Amino acid sequence: xxxxxxxxxxxxxxxxxxxxxxxxxxxxxxxxxxxxxxxxxxxxxxxxxxxxxxxxxxxxxxxxxxxxxxxxxxxxxxxxxxxxxxxxxxxxxxxxxxxxxxxxxxxxxxxxxxxxxxxxxxxxxxxxxxxxxxxxxxxxxxxxxxxxxxxxxxxxxxxxxxxxxxxxxxxxxxxxxxxxxxxxxxxxxxxxxxxxxxxxxxxxxxxxxxxxxxxxxxxxxxxxxxxxxxxxxxxxxxxxxxxxxxxxxxxxxxxxxxxxxxxxxxxxxxxxxxxxxxxxxxx
Numbered sequence: 267x268x269x270x271x272x273x274x275x276x277x278x279x280x281x282x283x284x285x286x287x288x289x290x291x292x293x294x295x296x297x298x299x300x301x302x303x304x305x306x307x308x309x310x311x312x313x314x315x316x317x318x319x320x321x322x323x324x325x326x327x328x329x330x331x332x333x334x335x336x337x338x339x340x341x342x343x344x345x346x347x348x349x350x351x352x353x354x355x356x357x358x359x360x361x362x363x364x365x366x367x368x369x370x371x372x373x374x375x376x377x378x379x380x381x382x383x384x385x386x387x388x389x390x391x392x393x394x395x396x397x398x399x400x401x402x403x404x405x406x407x408x409x410x411x412x413x414x415x416x417x418x419x420x421x422x423x424x425x426x427x428x429x430x431x432x433x434x435x436x437x438x439x440x441x442x443x444x445x446x447x448x449x450x451x452x453x454x455x456x457x458x459x460x461x462x463x464x465x466x467x468x469x470x471x472x473x474x475x476x477x478x479x480x481x482x483x484x485x486x487x488x489x490x491x492x493x494x495x496x497x498x499x500x501x502x503x504x505x506x507x508x509x510x511x512x513x514x515x516x517x518x519x520x521x522x523x524x525x526x527x528x529x530x531x532x533x534x535x536x537x538x539x540x541x542x543x544x545x546x547x548x549x
Contacts, residue, residue, distance in 0.1 A: 316343030
């Protein structure tokens, strides 16, 4: 009797696994998200005022739902001064939490070839609503949590005229890696950022880690606090000589320096910072 019961359980388990596997293959084939590609592109272009190119979308599920986009390009957007060329976006979503009206993204992985930031001296294009109403946040029908975020970008370009008005400068960084955990308002968010200037007379390597708290579920701020620990290593003095146009120091200074800074800010008037500058390699 025991053997017969065990056989029934094994058979039921095998049928269940097979049925789940078939569903996992058939449903994604039946519900092809690429049918809506044109609509998605159109709505994005309306929202940001730029040109959007969207790659192939695939999805499926096993013990979790996963969605993958093989490319995304955004250029000449009027809503924000950033051009983006991404090569892959992957999200893994937990299934059990969906039953309790909560979206838990176990992993959100973003890979890109280029991000270009355009900062001009022109006034910001954003302005308060004409009716004078204060932003009161948004109501999300579901709680959203991102347990792990990782962004890797081959190259970051910052094209700006704000440092010295009228003078355009371009800083190029490589190997940008941004990581964050527990993105779940109103909980504290931990993050880190690493990148390096690839030019010989550049800013060197930049490493930052920090925390941010005060973001509510309605995406408003309540008692915000930002803490940072950052360091800039092997920064070439030549990268800063444009600040000494009328000084004899421009021709005299050479070498590299490093900076370590601890920073704390409540996004208002309360701010504190302390750090160390190593000028041992500056001559």
